[in-house]
Amino acid sequence: MYFALTDEQQELVRTVRSLVGKRAGSLDLRAAVATDPGYDEELWRALCEEIGAAALAVPEEYGGAGFSYLETHLVLEELGAGLTPSPLLGSGVLATQALLLSGASDACRRLLPALADGSSRAALVWADTEGRWPLAGSGVTATPGEPWRLDGRATLVLDGVGADLLVVVATTASGPGLFEVLPGHEGTAVAATPGVDLTLRFADVEFTGAPARLLTADAAELLPRLRAVGAIATTALQTGAAQRALDLTVAYLKERVQFGRPLGSFQALKHRCAHMLVAVETARSMSWAAAWSVANAQDTVERQAALAKSWCSDAFSMVAGEMVQLHGGIAITWEHDAHLYFKRAHATAQLFGRAAEHRRALIPQR
Template identity: 55%
Template structure:
């Protein structure tokens, strides 16, 4: 496995970070949140038109740049560091990969070019009514009548669902779960869902006999397990970026804040705590990139690595966010301080696509170590 970035990948990361430092600083992020906008349209245009970030993991024959999900992972790390409200995760890392995982060449050729150039925002409706993402359990059913598929039901927690104009849906059919493209948007009701992390955008979708096109059936082309692994892996990149942001701001503060006539960063006890956080961050980055490498190289280890990465990155970001609050003192509890955003990002993302406890159980089951399999 290769964890160090190549020169080209390092240049991509540096370019994205430089762009976000000027276009998505704290004031810009807060302005977007304050206006209830799901993302900054101008910044999205720059990311897609000038950098081609949305096209990185889409093959050239479908209008993309022909790189891999590892390059997408790098972009997500930087977006996570900046805490940028962006449809990149929902549209590029999740919905576009759902189309690719379906193996439907016609759908890929028809749908992916507009996602690759950023002109369309895609969303994947998948979570069951309880808010969990399970390959088998979904809250939408599909029935075929006279050759037309129609969807009925409700899906909560659709990531970037409000801004989406391309809607993909995981629905139950008589032959099992399948991926659909919604063709009758008039029969879709969208409702914005308040999120713990105000920089993340969610929606609840309600379908009322909504016409749709079948793209792939799990019974014919198994794709849901890989899709979940890709989602878990992409999410860990965002978590690693946010963890790095929390640690950086904590170290910087320790070199500015004086107590009892000394900078607090000079106290040995605080040095040890920040050193522990650094270890947390670097091990989280390693596990995240290990899963990203497995995803980009179609490794058989992807399932275990994705769950392990989600577990460790969730726990690490939670620990770093908590220490960020503690080591900044009372100012970090206020809404005006960015430590507040890191803390909310930690607790929100820990639950997405399964909590650390659920991921540990999944790994144990895959290894035959869970008690129920005995």
């Protein structure tokens, strides 16, 4: 099968790349990370208003653009290339997909339009205190009543600080459920958690009798799909960053002269770059195939997620490590971006399951 992007999808990629590049000229990565929200608010507003980045995978009936997840995936890949921090993964993918998968049409009509146009941000609260995304629920328990009450703690909440809405996976007496909580209500405490990757913002969320609105009491079937979508979206960031790491390394080897010759002319280094290229191209193929399965609602989404996440995590880690090695001493300086790609590789390798966990999931159970 020959798989390639359509003309419209290619134009989307070019537009996002141009917009991100122009904005980076006035507010670079380090300056954006140092702001209170942790990302360039002007860029995020432009992505939502000019491109509709957060609306691409939202149906038109809920105020979206009515495209598919694949288009969102392509935007994530471009943002990943520049390590561009934004709420797209946390709000535009994780929380938005959780609402769509819940089947709560009234809640979708009420909440998704603001998420789609970027005027509101949401965060998915799920990972337990061990940093895992359990399919049986979470470290948060829900007690029925009017309203429901939530108790417990969740970690690794992407863009949790400053979110206007929390979509919470909680354990009920009958199994996992999905709830809506507005930050700032009584019994809800959100605290920023420092991470190795400065471009990703995490938070811990603790509930103490926090009032919540039930979205669905039967989330057992949607959680595997939601975790798979999270893993696949992460591979978009990994693939984009791996490609940029390769490009920067090749450019450096062409410019850096040693022993009277460009470093790139040495055959041993050519071989290492060739291995990096193979890793990047195969990672992109795996990532796009998984994104296509989500966009077309295939039954193989969870398997594709395991294949893509395991491969892309290892590929990006290898490419980032080679980037540091081939840049020599400058790669470990704060001023150079190589260490940022290395940190992004290690951080995203943990998100939604490590490579070894996904490979184990692919082994048939006897």
